[in-house]
Amino acid sequence: MISLRLIFLFLIISFSASAQKDYKLWLQYDKIANTDLRTKYLSDIxxxxxxxxxxxxxxxxKELENGLTEMLGTKITxxxxxxxxxxIIIGSESSLNSEIQKASEIDFNQINDEGFIIKSISIKNKKHILISGKKDVGVLYGIYSFLRLIQTNKSIQNLDIIDSPKTNIRILNHWDNLDRTVERGYAGFSLWNWQKLPDFIDQRYIDxxxxxASIGINGTVLTNVNANALILTPQYLEKVEALAKVFRPYGIKVxxxxxxxxxxxxxxxxxADPKDAAIANWWKAKAKEIYTIIPDFGGFLVKANSEGQPGPQNYGRDHVDGANMLADAVAPFGGIIMWRAxxxxxHDANDRAKQAYAEFQPYDGKFKENVIVQxxxxxxxxxxxxPFHPLFGATPKTxxxxxxxxxxxxxxxSTHLVYLPKLFQEVLESDTYQKGKGSTVAKVVDGTLYKNKITGIAGVANIGNDINWTGHPFAQANWYGFGRLAWNPYLDSEIIADEWLRSTFCNDENFIRPVKEMMINSREAVVNYMTPLGLHHIMDTGHHYGPGPWVSNLSRPEWNPVYYHKADKNGIGFDRSKTGTNAVAQYAPEAAKIFDNLETCPEKDLLWFHHVPWDYKLKDGHNLWDGMALKYQEGVNQVKAMQETWNKIEKYVDSQRFKEVQMLLNIQYKEAKWWRDACLLYFQQYSGKELPIGVExxxxxxxxxxxxxxxxAPGN
Incomplete structure (x- = not known):
């Protein structure tokens, strides 16, 4: 009996240790395995x-003390x-004494209020490391950056790091409902336990x-864009206040x-007419009520007149009227309005892809200065x-x-391994040509293209109350990578993957090399087995789980996949060229010219912009049907290769996370084949062609x- 109890206890302890690995995200702070390196760090710290x-x-x-103590294996006080x-000397500009300032020779004009400086300095012939910033929050970001150096086994000799975020608002959008369901949530229920708040503060809120904060995110929208007005009532605002108190020391606004x-x-x-004085006054009073409770409240995110949500158009007004009315309400308190586009x-189903541009571009320059269009x-x-949204670069005054x-x-x-920073980087690097070559989306977003005062990047969160936060262990990398790119939209996704792997798993090159390659290729694999060559919106309806290119019975045309692929005996694809819906005209002339021409349009976007004959010859010599079928097969093969890679690295990963990823890759492989088979069988009806050699x-x-x-299916 005793031996069974001991075995049971051992199993519980083992599970707890593995679960902690899942829970701790990239803040593992594992003891450095290399003894010589650890000794070297200890001599400097x-x-x-x-x-x-x-x-x-x-x-x-506290974060620096705990992180260093765990990684160096000895108490750092x-x-x-x-x-x-x-x-290590840590302190903001105002807290540094003259001796330290003289030794460091720091020019704080090199950073903004959230920026930091990490510098090796000497005082009385003794070496120290200074982590400083204009404000305490900058010091916090610097500390996380320094801890990342240790986590990734980098040198801390002769440090001279100067870094500031390139965007003002770096924010997560939680599509969380007050009943704790999460719209499009695949990692359990909402973190926010409204029933227990404000008196019960879950440790999860702190973590x-x-x-x-460790990746520079400085804001969180707690509630779904399909909003519930109850969140603005006193009963809920005291709960929001409790969360704001938890987040405040970490530089995060609610x-x-x-x-x-x-x-x-x-x-x-x-x-709710925005031109009605009583309505404007109601919102002003509500804003004052919120800011009295939460002085650093960030502002509102608004989804209006979209997918059934109420908005100013209900009253014959426009987006400018609605956004500016709310902007006036929060302006006295420094708040902002994020108005979704x-x-x-x-009523205008000519081409759904054109509608946001058509509706918002004419409003350029009409929004108040504390409005940003999301x-x-x-x-x-x-x-x-x-392809990147045509609005980017098209509103120089907004x-x-x-x-x-x-x-x-x-x-x-969250069953598929897809490294999304690769997608994010592709978009950010896209050239809008709005001010000539080099006018990238990143330059629009960070404000440098048009010198915008307010800038930001939002990410719809993938976080729930699962032990590992995100459902798939590798989905943590998407949260991490989003934060890093929000801080600096010019970072390379491969560098981000390297950071995340070393911080989350280990620094062994025999693990890092193959798994990083697997991550980098994973997004293209998904495109291949789901929507190659510019296909889009062919998933099943409602839950959006699995393929559904045949769906044609929904009440609105632009909800149906057949609206987007337009497969017939002549070919496949949505004609957005000049001879089609002319959506290309919404881009700058240089970009429009590239997309409009069948020969110059990138093949990755081919079927987005053109309806292409089945016999059209692709750049690799295959006709369109064969090339498309081979892309579907390539995606399946890529997932198989991911499985093989993962199965070879078992000795470098704790057993729980290894098994989790292994099982999820098995699901992904089955579902990649499902996508391939279902789509090719459906499209084959129109092409009338046999599958090429090499396609199962x-x-x-x-x-x-x-x-x-x-x-x-989750996330409905």
């Missing part, structure tokens, strides 16, 4: 001198005065803040979604691949905020795939 006493300063020193030991009809639903008014109408990366809806989707709504949910023949019929139903 014999203590921490903390010069600040604010909440953020205390948080910073915090003190308030400098002695002869080699120390969520730590994780976000934002809420504003339901446009809130004055009716919770205010007892008969209208995701709109499309059943635009999805592509013109349809977070597809595995889309700042645009990028909206990426970190949760994998159209990319296999389906083992099920088209009727079988069409009969599949998934009433309990």
């Amino acid at each position: 014999q203590g921490i001198v903390s010069l600040g006493n604010s909440e953020t300063a205390v948080t910073s020193s 915090v003190k308030s005065k400098l002695d002869q030991a080699s120390s 969520y803040a730590r994780a976000n 934002y809420l979604t504003a339901r446009f009809s809130a004055p009716i639903e919770i205010g007892g008014l008969k209208t 995701f709109v499309y109408s059943e 635009v999805k990366n592509g013109a349809i809806d977070f597809q595995p691949r889309e 700042p645009l905020m990028m909206e990426f989707q970190i949760t994998q709504e159209y990319l296999g949910f 023949k389906p083992t099920q019929s088209l009727e079988y795939f069409q009969s599949l139903k998934f009433p309990f």
Whole structure:
């Protein structure tokens, strides 16, 4: 009996240790395996001198103390005065004494208020490392950057790092509902336990803040864009206040979604017309109420007149009227309005891809200065691949905020390994040509193209209450990578993958090399087995799980996949050229010329912009049908290669995470074949051609795939 109890206890302890690995994200702080390297670090870090006493300063020193103690395997203590030991000195500009300032020769004009400087300095012939910034939050970011150097086994000799975020607002959008369901959530229920708040503060809230601060995220929208007005009532605002207190030391502001009809639903008014003085005054009073409770409240995110959500158009007004009315309400308190440009109408189904541009571009220069228009990366809806949204660069007088989707709504949910920073980078590097060659989307987003004062990047969160936060262990990399690119939209996704792997797993090159390659290739694999050559929006309806290119019975034309692929006996693809819907005209002339010409249009976007004959010859010599079929097969083969890579690295990973990823890759492989077979069987009806050599023949019929139903698919 005793031996069984001991075995049971051992199993519990083992599971707990593995679960902790899953839970700790990239903040593992594992003890450095290389003894010589650890000894070298210890000779340079014999203590921490903390010069600040604010909440953020205390948080910073605690994070640095804990991280270094765990990684170096010995207690690193915090003190308030400098002695002869080699120390890390941390403090903002105002807390540095004259001796330290003279030794460091820091020019704080080189950074902004959130920036940091990490520098090797000498005081009285003793070497120290200084981590400083204009503000305490900059010091916090510097500390996380320094800890990352240790995590990734980098040298800390002769440091001279100067870094500032390139965007003002770096924010997660939680599509979380008040009942804790998450729209398009694939990692469990919402983190926010509204029933227990404000009196019960879950440790997860603190660890969520730590994780976000470590990658430079400085804001969170707690509630779904399909908003519920109840969040603006006193009962809920005291709960929001409790979360704001938790997040504040980590430099994170809280934002809420504003339901446009809130004055009716919770205010007892008969209208929500933004031109009605009573409505404007109601919002001003509501803003004052919120800022009285939460002085650093960030502002509102608004989805209006989109997919049934109420908005100013209900009253014959426009987006400018609605956004500016709310902007006036929060302006006295320094708040902002993030107004989403995701709109499309059943009354104008000529080309859904054109509608956001057509509706918002004419408003350029009409929004108040504290309004930023939030635009999805592509013109349809977070597809595995889309050309960049034509609005980027087209509104020189109106700042645009990028909206990426970190949760994998159209990319296999949290069962598929898809490294999204590769997608993000592709979009950010795209050239809009709006001010000539080199006018990249990144330059629009960070404000450098048009000198915008307010800038930002938003990411629809993939976070839930699963032990590992994101459902798939590798989906953590998408949260991490989003934060790093929000801080600096010019970072390379391969460098980000390297950082994440070393911080999350280990520094062994025999692990890093193959797994990093697997990550980098994973996004293209998904495009290949789902939507190659510019296909888009061919997933099944409602839940968006699995293929559904045959769906044609939905009430609005632009909800149906057949609307997008337009397959017939002549070919496949959506003609957005000058002879089609002329969506190309929404891009700058140089970009439009490239996309409009069948010969110059990148093949990755071919079927997005053109309806192409089945016999059209691709650049590799294959006709379109054969090339498309081979792309589907290539995607399946790539997932098989991912499985083989993962199976070879078992000795470098704890058993739980190894098995989790192994099982999920098995699912991904099965579902990649499902996508290939279902799509090719369906499109084969129109091409009338045999599958080319090298493409596996389906083992099920088209009727079988069409009969599949998934009433309990998550994220509905």
